[in-house]
Structures are given as C-alpha cells and as structure tokens.
Amino acid sequence: MATTKPKLRIVGAGGHAKVVADCAEQLGYKDIGMLDDNYPATQACEHWPVVGTSSQITELNDAHTHWFVAIGNNAVRAKLQAQLLALGCTLTTLVHPSAVIGGNVSIGAGTLVLANAVVNAFSRIGQGSILNTACSIDHDGDIGDFVHIAPGVRLAGAVRVKQKTFIGIGSCVIQQITIGSEVTVGAGSTVIRDIPDQARVAGNPARALQQK
Numbered sequence: 108m109a110t111t112k113p114k115l116r117i118v119g120a121g122g123h124a125k126v127v128a129d130c131a132e133q134l135g136y137k138d139i140g141m142l143d144d145n146y147p148a149t150q151a152c153e154h155w156p157v158v159g160t161s162s163q164i165t166e167l168n169d170a171h172t173h174w175f176v177a178i179g180n181n182a183v184r185a186k187l188q189a190q191l192l193a194l195g196c197t198l199t200t201l202v203h204p205s206a207v208i209g210g211n212v213s214i215g216a217g218t219l220v221l222a223n224a225v226v227n228a229f230s231r232i233g234q235g236s237i238l239n240t241a242c243s244i245d246h247d248g249d250i251g252d253f254v255h256i257a258p259g260v261r262l263a264g265a266v267r268v269k270q271k272t273f274i275g276i277g278s279c280v281i282q283q284i285t286i287g288s289e290v291t292v293g294a295g296s297t298v299i300r301d302i303p304d305q306a307r308v309a310g311n312p313a314r315a316l317q318q319k
C-alpha cells in the first residue's frame with residue numbers, strides 16, 4: 108500500500124524558503140505550507156500558502172507533519188530549530204535529488220543540501236546546516252551545526268568548520284584547515300590557514316577584515 112508523504116511546514120517565507128520549498132517539492136512533498144510572522148497580512152510565497160505565524164507551531168503540528176526552518180541567518184535558524192524540537196516537532200532533512208552524497212556520510216536533522224552539491228565520503232554534516240547550490244565538501248569533511256556553506260564553495264579534504272559559521276559564495280579552503288565557530292568568510296575568499304572563532308575574514312589569501 109502506498110504511504111502518503113507527510114505535510115511539510117516551513118518556518119520562514121522569504122527567498123531561502125522558496126529554495127527549500129522547491130527542493131521539498133522535488134522530493135515529493137505535496138502539502139507544503141509556510142509560517143511567517145507577517146501572517147495574515149502575508150498570505151503566500153509564490154504558490155505556497157502561508158498558514159500561520161511562529162507562535163502557532165503547536166496548533167499546526169501533528170503526527171503527520173514534518174518541519175523545516177528556512178532562515179538564512181545561522182543564529183536565528185539555530186534558535187528556531189531548538190524551539191521546534193522543544194515543542195516535539197519532527198524535523199526533516201532535505202537533500203536535493205541532484206546532490207551527490209558519498210558513502211559513510213552522515214547528515215543531521217534540519218540540514219539542507221541543494222542542487223548539485225557534492226559531499227564526499229566519510230564526511231559528517233551537522234544539524235540545521237545549509238550546503239548551498241553546487242558547493243563541494245571533500246572527503247572527511249566535518250561541518251558543524253547551523254553552518255552555511257554558500258553556493259559554489261569548495262572545501263578540500265578533511266576541512267573542519269565549526270558551528271554557526273558562514274562561508275561566502277565561491278570561496279575555497281585548502282585541505283585540513285579548521286575554521287572556528289561563528290566565523291564569516293567573505294565571498295570569493297581563499298582560506299589557507301586556520302581561522303579562530305568569531306573572526307571575519309576575506310580575500311586571497313583570506314585575512315582578518317578591519318573592525319568597523
């Protein structure tokens with residue numbers, strides 16, 4: 108007997124939520140609704156309905172509903188994901204059908220892997236992270252929770268990225284580098300040395316940005 112795909116409720120209804128919903132559609136979700144704190148003023152995002160606000164999670168939840176946080180900001184995504192778990196919601200993991208996932212890879216709950224991303228063998232991807240379009244994580248990668256690897260980023264083998272770090276579009280990181288937690292790596296950077304927690308770096312080679 109065919110089983111029915113659960114409903115999917117997405118927290119967030121902005122640009123990132125569109126990509127999440129599109130990925131979910133391609134994975135077979137049919138009943139997709141978003142939550143936005145501007146509801147009921149905001150009724151829809153493209154063809155997906157907005158069905159409530161983030162204060163309505165409990166009343167919108169049931170045993171046949173999957174949840175996903177579609178907020179680009181790493182800290183906000185972490186907070187909302189913790190809230191969903193505390194409310195007993197089932198988080199799903201979304202891996203686009205065109206992504207290539209190697210053997211012995213683990214991917215945590217609430218993580219999004221977008222089109223043409225490649226995660227090579229023996230990598231570990233944490234919870235609530237975003238592996239954006241066409242990024243690649245090479246063998247033995249260790250990506251923490253609530254990280255965002257932007258489109259086209261290249262991580263060489265055995266790169267470690269700690270929690271809530273953002274690596275900007277098109278950046279490259281050489282092998283065996285450790286990038287700390289809550290780091291920002293600017294677009295198009297080349298990282299050739301370890302980066303400490305909370306640093307903001309950019310350029311080729313990546314260097315600390317001046318404090319504002």
Ligand SMILES: CC(=O)SCCNC(=O)CCNC(=O)[C@H](O)C(C)(C)COP(=O)(O)OP(=O)(O)OC[C@H]1O[C@@H](n2cnc3c(N)ncnc32)[C@H](O)[C@@H]1OP(=O)(O)O
Binds near residue numbers: 239258308309317
């Ligand atoms: C699907 C999606 O859209 S996913 C999102 C993808 N988006 C990205 O990857 C964006 C990444 N963001 C960046 O690169 C940003 O420039 C940041 C976060 C690094 C810095 O942003 P801000 O804090 O606003 O810095 P600001 O623009 O004021 O620049 C500060 C200095 O850093 C330099 N700088 C900023 N970004 C970079 C960069 N990527 N590479 C080299 N230098 C940079 C600027 O030239 C400036 O230098 P100056 O003081 O000598 O003039």
